[in-house]
Amino acid sequence: MLAERHTTFKVKFFQRKGLPAAAFHVTSTHMNIRTVSRPYQQTARADAAKATGRDILDAFLCRLMTQWFDEITLDAVAADAGVTVQTVIRRFGGKEGLLESAMQILGEEVNARRSAPSGDLEQVIRKLLHDYEQSGDAIIRLLALEPRHTALKKVMDYGRTEHRAWVTRAFSSTLEGIEPVARKKAVDALVIATDVYTWKLLRRDMARSREYAVSTLTTLVQGALAKFSN
Numbered sequence: 001m002l003a004e005r006h007t008t009f010k011v012k013f014f015q016r017k018g019l020p021a022a023a024f025h026v027t028s029t030h031m032n033i034r035t036v037s038r039p040y041q042q043t044a045r046a047d048a049a050k051a052t053g054r055d056i057l058d059a060f061l062c063r064l065m066t067q068w069f070d071e072i073t074l075d076a077v078a079a080d081a082g083v084t085v086q087t088v089i090r091r092f093g094g095k096e097g098l099l100e101s102a103m104q105i106l107g108e109e110v111n112a113r114r115s116a117p118s119g120d121l122e123q124v125i126r127k128l129l130h131d132y133e134q135s136g137d138a139i140i141r142l143l144a145l146e147p148r149h150t151a152l153k154k155v156m157d158y159g160r161t162e163h164r165a166w167v168t169r170a171f172s173s174t175l176e177g178i179e180p181v182a183r184k185k186a187v188d189a190l191v192i193a194t195d196v197y198t199w200k201l202l203r204r205d206m207a208r209s210r211e212y213a214v215s216t217l218t219t220l221v222q223g224a225l226a227k228f229s230n
Contacts, residue, residue: 053091056081057105060098065138069099069145069152096151103155107162110135114166119173125194125217128170129210132199139196167191174225186228193220 059080063072072095078085092098113131116123139159146152167190168175175183192198194217202213 052081052083052087056083056088056091057098057102061102061106064099064102065135068141069095069149099151099155103158106135107158110162111166114170116170118170121218121221122214124170125214125221128194129199129214129217132196132203133210136196136199136203140200143196163195164191167194171221171225174229178228182228186224189224189227190221193217193224 056077060072060077062080063076074085074088074095077098078088081088088098092101110131113134114124114127116127118124142152143156146156164187167187171190175186178186198217198220199213202208202216203210208216
């Protein structure tokens with residue numbers, strides 16, 4: 001409405017001055033260019049804001065992979081991302097908000113690393129071990145801090161739900177043939193056999209090789225599937 005009123009004013013102004021119509025057309029063209037440029041500018045700003053948000057989350061995730069959650073500071077995250085602490089707080093509210101948003105990204109990365117055809121047991125186990133080699137230590141640290149930070153409970157519960165969903169997908173070709181009550185027990189057994197703590201016992205506590213860990217996890221999974229498939 002305001003744009004229409006402004007255009008009408010321009011037409012009447014040129015008519016009063018006895019100026020040629022071309023004078024108005026040039027002005028109108030400039031007005032249209034400015035009008036069209038606004039959505040472009042808004043889109044550019046939105047893209048820049050999205051990129052800034054991702055830079056902040058990436059900076060936080062990098063530190064989360066190597067540090068304890070309670071040792072990470074907003075100052076350090078802001079410096080890594082090249083922004084101010086105020087920007088981090090405005091976008092995410094604090095470390096708890098950063099953690100919640102970052103877990104969504106981490107969950108996508110975990111699912112991508114674990115992706116393998118259902119039924120190909122060796123590939124499933126190898127992909128799982130590959131994921132734990134990337135994120136296992138960070139998850140163990142978060143689990144250790146869970147009783148001390150209420151914000152971690154929601155994140156850890158999300159991880160547990162995602163891991164169980166992965167087990168159901170990864171071994172679906174066998175699980176589908178098991179009756180419901182036994183299937184629930186089978187999934188429970190597979191969740192335990194493939195849990196991050198099992199990886200920690202093999203790779204960190206016992207210092208076993210990756211190939212040894214693959215072989216051991218494969219044995220555990222085969223045993224669970226055989227037990228409940230009969």
